[in-house]
Amino acid sequence: AQTVTQSQPEMSVQEAETVTLSCTYDTSESDYYLFWYKQPPSRQMILVIRQEAYKQQNATENRFSVNFQKAAKSFSLKISDSQLGDAAMYFCAYRSAVWENNNDMRFGAGTRLTVKP
Amino acid sequence: DVKVTQSSRYLVKRTGEKVFLECVQDMDHENMFWYRQDPGLGLRLIYFSYDVKMKEKGDIPEGYSVSREKKERFSLILESASTNQTSMYLCASSLWTAGGNTIYFGEGSWLTVV
Numbered sequence: 261a262q263t264v265t266q267s268q269p270e271m272s273v274q275e276a277e278t279v280t281l282s283c284t285y286d287t288s289e290s291d292y293y294l295f296w297y298k299q300p301p302s303r304q305m306i307l308v309i310r311q312e313a314y315k316q317q318n319a320t321e322n323r324f325s326v327n328f329q330k331a332a333k334s335f336s337l338k339i340s341d342s343q344l345g346d347a348a349m350y351f352c353a354y355r356s357a358v359w360e361n362n363n364d365m366r367f368g369a370g371t372r373l374t375v376k377p
Numbered sequence: 378d379v380k381v382t383q384s385s386r387y388l389v390k391r392t393g394e395k396v397f398l399e400c401v402q403d404m405d406h407e408n409m410f411w412y413r414q415d416p417g418l419g420l421r422l423i424y425f426s427y428d429v430k431m432k433e434k435g436d437i438p439e440g441y442s443v444s445r446e447k448k449e450r451f452s453l454i455l456e457s458a459s460t461n462q463t464s465m466y467l468c469a470s471s472l473w474t475a476g477g478n479t480i481y482f483g484e485g486s487w488l489t490v491v
Contacts, residue, residue: 266419305467
């Protein structure tokens with residue numbers, strides 16, 4: 261089974277600076293999808309960014325970008341110009357592209373990001 | 378926007394009680410999921426459903442059951458609540474097609490079993 265590892269339980273960043281959250285995963289599949297989700301203190305989980313494994317180009321969404329290293333099975337999230345509203349729990353997730361397996365999404369344990377004013 | 382609504386945000390139940398957690402989505406999604414979230418463990422899949430009356434066990438189905446009588450509604454049932462089921466429960470939904478579809482989450486239900 262696929263596993264997702266987030267090795268940083270907590271991170272902090274100064275407002276306006278850049279922070280990188282780490283994620284590694286283990287899979288034998290060649291085609292899959294990777295996600296970063298944000299869970300603010302209000303608790304509703306929302307999608308931050310999504311990466312398709314067959315695409316070499318790293319996904320970008322405004323201040324959020326990823327560094328996808330397929331061979332290393334690494335998928336880090338970079339937040340530029342951090343804002344107070346970025347403070348949340350961030351989850352890395354993996355979803356298979358294999359039809360029989362694609363109804364499940366595997367999550368890491370999460371990284372709690374604190375943004376200091 | 379997709380809306381996934383969990384009927385109860387905070388519940389306190391006694392050991393041995395039967396507990397129902399209800400979830401409704403408004404986007405005609407085929408897939409629905411129940412996850413449990415615990416500190417340091419992330420989200421763990423309890424059950425998912427890919428169609429009405431269809432269900433599949435996830436990683437931690439013991440002590441839980443589910444019901445999906447209508448496409449938009451997916452219920453999680455704790456037949457006899459125990460203190461180790463105190464947790465945050467998250468409902469989610471997604472489209473059926475290829476695995477890259479985003480999963481959309483509800484706000485979560487905090488369950489305390491005393």
